[in-house]
Amino acid sequence: MLLFRFFATLLMLALVGAPPALAQQRAPLEAFTGYDTLRGATLSPDGRYVALIRRESVGDVLVVYDRQTRSLRPIQTAAADAQMQIDFVEFKSDTRVIFGFSQRVRVVADSGRSVRRTRNLDDGFERVSRVYASSLDGAERVSLYEPDAQQGLPRWVSASLVSLLSSDPNHILLLAPKAGGAELWKVNIRTGERTIVDRGGMNTFNWIADVNGTPVLRQDVIAGGRGFAWSRRGPGQHDWTEIVRFRGASGANSGPTFEGVGPALAPGQVFVLARRDGQDTSGLYVFDTATGAYVETLQTNPNFDVSAAVRDVQNNTVLAACWWGYRWTCEPKDEAFAPYWRGLTQALGEDVNVRLITRGGEGGSLWLVQTNGPQDLGTYYLYDTASRQLNVLFNVRPSVDPALLPTKRIIEYTASDGESLWGYLWVPPGVTNAANLPLIVVPHGGPEGRDVWGDDPFAISFASQGYAVFQPNFRGGGGFGRRFVEAGHRQWGQRMQADVADGARYLIWSGIADPNRICIAGWSYGGYAAFTATFENADLYRCAMAGAGVSDLPGMLRWVRVGDPDEVISGGGVGSQGISYRYWTQAIGDPSADRAMLERYSAVHNVERIAMPLLIIHGDEDQTVPFEQSEIMERAMRRAGRPVRLVRLADTDHYFTPDQGEAWSTVMSESLAFFNQHIGPGVPPGAQ
Structure with a gap:
């Protein structure tokens, strides 16, 4: 594997400054929160240019790197003090890019209770987006979408790129929020002129177009943003026909019941992810929008939900089908693609997830690839399939020393009712003998989420500071089929809680965890599990951190x-x-x-049974689990004389987003201080 030394050095020095002379003993917590130093990279069709977003003190800077001249040009800035960020960049051609901004703004009610936007009052917030096109030097910038400050749109609707229309050099398809409902525009990237292709409703937030650019799938929000519906309309048809309604909380869905992916070869046909014909897991299919029939099965998996596809967007074919197993796994579906992909993943090794971002160059021979894993916070590579050379482009957080990051392993265990389960164990940096370690158990949110390989801010933050961290994939979680999800229904605090505790007990039995130094910490459903552990698992844990959790069902x-x-x-x-x-x-x-x-x-009804210290952390702008759930728990604990502390995160919502990096650093630092107080410090690097 060859290192593309010039570009790596250029980015390390010119973009982020020289690395510190001496490595710190522990990675700083800020390494795991906030914005990546470099992110969102993409490759021009001819493979000459790389566009990416660089985070600086002033905010986001959109830069273009010319691989031929080895020059780097900043072309656009989004000011952090105006609460703006650059959301994406895409090449439309070898000479023109499309990019999007968004700005976080306050939402308040005027005297007539109609919604208006301001940055002066504090009642809620949302993001308002803008989309532009420009040449590669930042000149000839054209606005493709500018929001109307009085449009009064629901918060889940935002301008977005629907299709680059690869066969049309001058136009793209853009979802444009409007006061009367979302519209699908065909926009000229050089003039900004547009035509309306389709009109949706107030809750429409997505379209999928076919090979001819005809909108054939539509996605609408339902239930106040807590679910969505998909509808189909074949070419030449007039009315939209609903396909499915998804029931689930925001961000808490498991494998897709139905989800559009992109255009297939034939007009009116699209690639979709779906759980069809009563199957337990979701698969990848070709779907005919005129008839509602699944015309071809591309990939199914009896154990895991297929959740993504690697597509050749120029030729409208699928190169690979992907899913989260123990790690990110992609099965090639194209004979020419397969040997290169298998060689690439073998070269990079099983400790990282590998994703193909885009292809460029003659015949798509240049691949832009991204990896991440427990000791890789994100690395971009350029893979030349013609020469079989793999070159490092840059690390997304180049100031972090991988030696200061934890390792990770898969742990299989048997639950108390005999069910076979598994989870991830994070081992502190430098620890080769994983024995008698202080342990933090971190159940995931959702609960129809799941934990994955090498990507969790709680786990990596805690483990980097010397604690072993266990993430069990308990019943009720997503990604393993519908039966596994439904095994958790009506089991909050019961079987789901036992699955988590059984994993911790296995780690004690195996000698990995010190039975006297175990705490539990979680966010969202994980926060509920932490609340519940204070009275259901008082024999197991010494303390609990409940973040944005439910205390009163x-x-x-x-x-x-x-x-x-x-x-x-x-x-x-x-x-x-x-x-x-x-x-x-x-x-x-x-x-x-x-x-x-x-x-x-419910913890709030069981405070008299609680026998451990409790730290509660919650954002006061949370619209998924209301802040009141933490307030009532704190009051109940104080009335009962139980040890409790509530940390209120101002202007913070439910989700781990980079614009809330300071708040999330507070979550990590408060949690670690709490663990240190009640189970002692983490093990020093290399201590065992």
Whole structure:
């Protein structure tokens, strides 16, 4: 493997400055939060140029690197003090790029209760987007979409690129939010002139076009942003026909019931990810939008949900089908592509996930590839398939020494009811003998999420500071088929809680974890699991950090149904017939018929049983789990004389996003100080 030394050196020195002279003993927590130093890279069709986003003190800077002249040119800046960021960049041609901005703005209610935007008042926030095209030197910039400050759109709608229209050199398809509902525009990238291709509703946020640029799939938000519906319309047809409604909370879905991927070869046909014909896992198919028929099966997997496709966007074919197994796995579907892909992944090794970002050069012979793993926070490579040379371009966080990062291994264990389960164990840096370690158990959120190989800010932050970290993939989580998800229904605090605890007990039994130095920490559903552990697993854990968790299941269900009338933006309030309310009553329990069960497994109703210190952390702009869930728990703990502390994150929502890096650094530092207080410090690097 050859190192592209000039470009790597150029980026390390010219972009981010020289590395520190002496390595620190531990990686700084800021290494795992906020913006990557370099991100969002893409390659021009001829392979000559690399465009990427560089984070500087002023904010995001869009830069273009010329591989032929070895020159680097900044072409656009998004000011951090204006709460702006660059969201993406794509090459439309060898001479022109498309890029998007977004700005975080306040949303308040005026005296008439209509929504308006301001940056002066503090009632909620959303992101407003803009899209531009320019030449590679930043000149000839043309606005393709500018938002109307009074458009009053729901927060989940934002301008986005639908299709680059690879066969049309002058136009793209763009989703454009409008006051009367989203529109699909065909926009000239040189003049900004546009024509309306289709009109959606107020809740439309996505279209998929076929090989001819005809919109044939449409995606709409339902239930106040907590679910969505897909509809189809074949070429020449007039009406949209609904295909499926997805029931699930924002960001908590498992394998797709139905999801459009992109155009297939024939008009009206698209690639989709779907769970069809009663199958347990989702697969990759060709779907005919005129008839609603699945006309070809490209990939299925009996154990994991197929969740992505590597596509040749120039020829509208699929190169590989991908899924999260133990690691990110892609199965080639193209005979010419397969030997190069297998050789590439073998060369890079099994400790990293490998993704093909885009291809360029003659016949697509130059591949832009990105990796990440436990000791790789993100690396871009250029792979020349003609010469079989693999060159490092840059690391996304080049100041971080990989030697200061933890390692990771897969742990298989048997639950107390006999079910075979597995999870990830993070081992602190320099530790070769994983024995008698202080342990933090970190259950994932969702709960229909899952943990994956080498990508978790909590786990890597805690492990880098000397703690072993265990992430169990417990029942109720997604990615393993629908039966595994439904095995967690009506099991909050019960079987799901036991699966987590059983994993920790296995680590004690195997000698990896010190039984007297174990804490639990989690966010969202993981926060609920941490709350519940304070009274259900008091024999196992010495402390608990509950982040953005649910402490009162009946109260949470009530909020989903009625919302908060004092909030301009509220994730609740969908009504008793709302699809998200029905989903949660099915997954958790009915607040009337099952009230005793729900209270039995709610921490706020069990404070007298709590016998461990509790740290609560929550963002006060959370619209997925209301901040009230943490407030009521703190009050109940104080009334009962139990040790508790609540950390309120100002202007912070539910999700781990780079623009909230300072808040997330606070989450990590507060948690680590809490662990140190109650189970002692992590092991020093290389201590065992």
